[in-house]
Amino acid sequence: MASSPFELRLVHLDLKGAPPKVSYLAEVFPLFHALGANGILLEYEDMFPYDGELKPLCANDAYSTSEIKEILKLANFHELEVIPLIQTFGHMEFVLKHKEFCHLREVAMFPNTVNPHKEESLRLVCTMIDQVVALHGELRWLHIGCDEVYYLGEGKDSKKWLKQGENTIEKLCLAHMKAVASHVISAHPTVKPIVWDDMLRGMNEETLKDSGLAQLTELMIWDYSPDLEVDIKVNLIEKYLKSDFPKLWFASAFKGATGVNQCLTMIGPHLKNHQQWLKVAASIPVGAIQGITLTGWQRYDHLSVLCELLPAGIPSLAVCLQTLKNDSYSEKVKEDVEKLLGISSLEIDTFMSDISGTFPGSEILSLVTQIAFYLKSSVDELLENNRYVTGWFSPYHRKRKKIHPIMIHHFQPDALRLLTKWTAVTQELCTAMEKVFYASAIEEWMEENVQPSLQKLQATVDDLDKAIEALS
Known part of the structure; x- marks a missing residue:
């Protein structure tokens, strides 16, 4: 050698x-x-x-x-x-x-x-x-x-x-x-x-x-x-x-x-x-x-x-x-x-x-990888490429709390599933990061890399709830 x-x-x-x-x-x-x-x-x-x-x-x-x-x-x-x-x-x-x-x-x-x-x-x-x-x-x-x-x-x-x-x-x-x-x-x-x-x-x-x-x-x-x-x-x-x-x-x-x-x-x-x-x-x-x-x-x-x-x-x-x-x-x-x-x-x-490993902090790498690869792309896919969202729940509709009742079931389950999934992954990552980093670093990383997509998704789900309420 x-x-x-x-x-x-x-x-x-x-x-x-x-x-x-x-x-x-x-x-x-x-x-x-x-x-x-x-x-x-x-x-x-x-x-x-x-x-x-x-x-x-x-x-x-x-x-x-x-x-x-x-x-x-x-x-x-x-x-x-x-x-x-x-x-x-x-x-x-x-x-x-x-x-x-x-x-x-x-x-x-x-x-x-x-x-x-x-x-x-x-x-x-x-x-x-x-x-x-x-x-x-x-x-x-x-x-x-x-x-x-x-x-x-x-x-x-x-x-x-x-x-x-x-x-x-x-x-x-x-x-x-x-x-x-x-x-x-x-x-x-x-x-x-x-x-x-x-x-x-x-x-x-x-x-x-x-x-x-x-x-x-x-x-x-x-x-x-x-x-x-x-x-x-x-x-x-x-x-x-x-x-x-x-x-x-x-x-x-x-x-x-x-x-x-x-x-x-x-x-x-x-x-x-x-x-x-x-x-x-x-x-x-x-x-x-x-x-x-x-x-x-x-x-x-x-x-x-x-x-x-x-x-x-x-x-x-x-x-x-x-x-x-x-x-x-x-x-x-x-x-x-x-x-x-x-x-x-x-x-x-x-x-x-x-990626999964056994080295110290490998769990953080695994979860960061999931987020980097799939969080933004999955949320954007739903909000920007799903024809039911872009066609029947556009910013115009959301502002006026309008939704065609037939369309709700075409994307509400997907939105809720994504929100549940990414909220759980985020929580898991926060827990893993707490063992390694101080709160200020975790807060900064989440605000930069997670919150923009998660907040967009949450706001869509909230607006959908309001539109459904307005139907009744």
């Missing part, structure tokens, strides 16, 4: 949407380990129990200090090294949306990017870092984010600064990254900062070298595309290595990268993404790679909708981890995954329409 080129294989837990309860993490950590993971990239966002002036950052469901300690204990027990991720530049909505911190925005209207000219901005992110590190004991790495720093250079302070001398947006970006990384290293000498690479991709070797960022950080190069271009990636890596970055990380995706409001994860595109990363790893100097993170985004940003829930992405995670662990995908990998997850037959290149 070929060995993996990635010594460290981290599963990314994105807590900015549908954060799992600690009891669920206790169930999935052993599975992560069995599948070949040996680390967790824990993106806290607003789920960390920030204290003091940072208290407003905490979500209502934020983990308590004792819960964080429990998560770390569980991770340690299952041989999963934890690397916390804290955004310190872009993706700062969870901080800058609050009135206490909105004056630190780069552009006053937009809560995504912090103003790098204000000392208070740096003080804020350093306080976040210190609070997180303090709760984590022996850390080797800390991810300080810095991806997608949109609108950098477009704030008032930046525009003024950019008019002076040879100032550029590149220098502005690098200066803030360096300031944050320098704080990590001086305040926590045993901890190495990691940064996302996308803001550096367009910079030339000389700019990167002269900045000195390479002496302070390790880069995490991300690309979630199934048709990731190996040659382009290899050239980029060569540039980074020549710019003195000693160690590089890769970041792939096992879910949350194929559609902003996606419910189900198709394995194929994610598997291809990992196969491409394996080709990249085979084409660069041995020893240049520190590890790989399998990202599992839960929202595209703090203010977007939820994408696939963690249980929905587990079959994809399993295939991708096993592929990395074995350095390739094979029929044996597929069989091993089916065994580990208790799934009779994995579909790689289509959405699985009927």
